Amino acid sequence: MSLNTAPARPAAPVPFYETGKRTRDLAHELGCSEAEILDRHAGPEVVRLRCEPADLVESLADLRQIMALTRNEAAVHEIVGTFANVSISGPMGLVLAPPLDLRLFLRFWVHAYAVEIPDGGNAPRRSLQIFDGAGEAVIKIHLRPVSDIAAFEALRDRFADKDPAPRIFTPHPPADGPSATVDAAAFRRDVAGMDDIHEFVPLLRKHGVDRRQSLDLMGAPDVRRLGAGAATAILTRAADDQVPIMCFVGNRGCIQIFTGHVATVKAMGPWINVLDQGFNLHLREDLVAEAFVVRKPTREGALTSVELYGADRALIAQFFGERERGRPERRAWQSLVEALPHV
Template sequence: MMNAKTATPAARPAFPAPADVARLRSEFHRVKTEQNLRDRDAAAALGVSEGETVAAFVGKHVVRLRPEFIEIVEALPALGRVMALTRNNAAVHEKDGQYETLSHSGTIGLGLGKDLDLRIFYHQWAYGYAVETPAENGPRRSLQFFDKAGTAVHKMFLRTHSDLAAYETLVARFRADDQTPGQHVAAADAPKAETPDAGIDAAAFQRDWLAMSDTHQFFDMLKRHGVSRAQALRLAPDGHAQQVSAASVRTLLEDAASTDLPIMVFVGNAGMIQIHTGPVKNIRVMGPWVNVLDPGFNLHLREDLVDTAWIVRKPTSDGIVSSLELLDASGMVIAMCFGERKPGQPEREDWREALVRVAHATGAQGVTEASA
């Protein structure tokens, strides 16, 4: 017998026990039926991740895919027009279009299609599944991708006009050898503690902010100074970050709809950022949800989960670029809105004017057209 002092813990089984998987399936069906919940909310009600509930049905209506995520995504153009969905805890971004012009450098991917505009961080992806959800009009087919904690990073749904044969070929190509139901997931990473403001060289941080020549330099600047995004907005150079009401997003969307102002709406998580560019028209408020319900683009945003909202100004080689940025209580970005703009073009004046109206309408002080 192995000495207790030298014994090592038994390796964790690759998959949950069959009885545990069967129990999860049963409880998931029960909660969804009794409470009429969406999959993500039903998983939360059971205290498990959405990814675990999807994996429980492997061998039923779910196929586990090999974790060859770059190859899978770069094969998606063959499916034609589909619906891409990216979400976080407070916002859901649904966009119809075709995956086009896909590329990657290491684990960072880019999708620059006519309708689907994506920034992909494959190192955050851990699990992928092909799902055929039973429905009255036949199965709803999708590809669903999750991080190591079982949180969804991106989903792709077939439309009636999508290429079903290409979808089936893709699933067969990337089907994993092991189709054991269930999946162990890791605990989500704890949020990194914020450095106290007193420990930040605010003057150096502000100099670097004012020296930016591209908005994409912002994230690297935060890392270099050890500053969280929420902290960066608090410590921004004078006139470059103006806190406004959480209701600003609703006001902005309604303003853009009434003036036909084309905007950019970013929603993302650690593994994916998805962008809509163009007008928004049909704005509906339903309880805490602010919704854009347009053909080809739906946005669902929990206004009650917006902790702070900011009008942010960043220097670029094309002049100042302004945005409305929404953060949750943990300081994570819920969504960002910009005026429609291509690199090499200055920011639209009507976008700046819209931000001034939004700030004034929501009671912000000290915002002028020049500073917004």
């Protein structure tokens, strides 16, 4: 008897890759997760892998050039690069191989699959797909024409999971609301005393504050609310004025960062898109419920970010100006942000 006592999910009437729909959209229709669709697939196109995160990450360099895709509900971030310069420290991983720049939270790497989808007379579309315990995508690594196919096959064979039992997917518990017991004055003092931007997340943990709540605690003049269309405005102006930016998109298990210039920015329905060689961003402007300009102190002067949040108060994306380490942020970035429509 299976330990998974959840009600049986309806099966797709045809193989998932023949529906003409993205796996994520098909999962929404069927009332399940993307990983469940892969897990139920009986053909050779999907191979379950043992999710051994540190070993798996370190083996990805053998694939050579790939496209890494990290997303959340409202944003999709795609970068072409290689998994070089990997460092693992316990549950944390780091990939610093520009243009590929990743922060990995390996305790959320729970399910993994190797996928090889037929593509008519073309070469199969191959990918490695990592999911959290609920079956939501953490990162997908898509092979490119110059990727090493033999390395993909060797990785698939090395990590293949021979256990035939259906995997168990556990829904995420409801997110905690804002804490009502925060010492707001102490939090603001600690933020004001920061020397480095990387001190901010430890301060959130220290005070039991989530990122969205921190903005309410910091308040004006360090936090200013932006009007509708902030994502479109910032990308369009960065492209028009050729201001180099940093764009962060993440989820529980991965944050993916782009640094550089954007050039081709196009709106398509509710999506605002960056369609550049080596970097694509697709962001649902209609799912951005709140947008803010946020300034945090560092020893090099205040750093300015633009932060986008969904209706669930989860962070969708962050934008900074590109800067050299140890140098203040560029005036061009400050001017771009100052020109954004405020509320």
